[in-house]
Amino acid sequence: MTDEELAQSHAACPTTRSQSSSTINKMTDACEKETILDWTAKQGRVLTADGKATEFYTQERGFPFQQDELPHHHLMCSNTESTFSSWATENREKNPVCGVFSRPLFVGGFEHTTSHDEVVYNVQTNTLFIDMRIPRIGQKLLKEVKGFDDMSDEQMRMFARRHAFAGYTRLQHEQNRPVCTRHHCIDWNFVGVPRPRPNKWFVDMQNDGSVWKELSYAKDDHGQHYYWEQWIRYNRDGNGNGLVLALRKEKTKSDSRDGILVVVGDHFNYILGREMTGSEKDYGKSSTVDIIDAAIKAGDKRTAQSFLSIDAGHGLISKGWVIDCALWHWKEGSKLFDTVSVEGSDVNSLKVEINKCPWKVYECNINPDDLQRIFQWTGTGGSFPYESVVLGAIGKKRDASSM
Secondary structure: OOHHHHHHHHHHOHHHHHHHHHHHHHHHHHHHHHHHHOHHHHHHHHHOOOOOHHHHOOOOOOOOOOHHHOOOHHHHOOOHHHHHHHHHHHOOOOOOOOEEEEEEEEEEOOEEEEOOOEEEEEEEOOOEEEEEEEEOOOHHHOOOOOOHHHOOHHHHHHHOOOEEEEEEEEEEEEOOEEEEEEEEEEEOOOOOOOOOOOEEEEEEEOOOOOEEEEEEOOEOOOOOEOEEEEEEEOOOOHHHOOOEEEEEEOOOOOOOOOEEEEEEOOEEEEEEOOOOOOOOOOOOOOOHHHHHHHHHHOOOHHHHHHHOOOEEEEEEHHHOOEEEEEOOHHHOOOEOOOOEEEEOOOHHHOEEEEOOEEEEEEEEOOOHHHHHHHHOOOOOOOOOOHHHHHHOOOOOOOOHHHO
């Protein structure tokens, strides 16, 4: 039989076509599984120039740092609440990267990823931040999952390959350039083993502020930044000049989870920390994905679920505070909260409760009455000037003296 006759035979036979399609789908799924299981490792390789970052970031090479600059230092000292609050009170400067950003390019070593590989929502206020990154590939293998109880062992391992972290970004200036140092209080990848170098980087901003590069603080042996990331503003973030709000959940006896809510313009990101039962097993691992893989291998789904219990997502206020992208994708389409109350005569006396839980105000540049209206926004608001308040026609540079 010639090649042409063989092709005609395949085309004429539904069973053969079905088998071929099935084989291709299985091969595609296998390739996607392999790619998604490598996603976290690849992110690490890009960020560290394939593991060389610790060699580059040393005092001997001209890049000294203090222990309290390390991203998990204050988390491990259990003093992030007092430290972050103090920084917010002292801060009087607007951060040039205050806004909401996607990441079209992430380069380090001889690898890179793009916005085709992962969706990123990085919401940065002048104080607190939440950065969420979810791989695009492999998500169809998880889309029918409606919760952890629905996940197979393999799906739970794939679900572990995503990232969200939050905390405080400190702004300084060196070499006549902005330089930012991030301090984490909630971190998907942190399981007790701290990162050995600061999360510190230079900002190279385009003149109009719409695009900027994050450049590693330390450099490689050729004098080049060993990694860099390109960030582009999402529409409707007000260029960081409209609504800017940063809240941190206060821990109570009934709810000890940490949490952050940040709003810039029309966008919000939220994150809630892990819910640990105290019965989780110790597998002696240094990363979340390694713990999940070890727990799944041991048949210990309870420990795996605890370490995957960080909840984070993004949405738009103009859509009624509905979550449109989340680590827990089954929450997409739901509203962020049921009830919110705002009290106070000015920013200094401002008190916020979300679902009857108190949240500390780190930053807010609108008055309490307008903030209550923003929290109650459902898409329409009569005479309330929503667009002006949120997108900056009346937005102001943050005045920390009123905090």
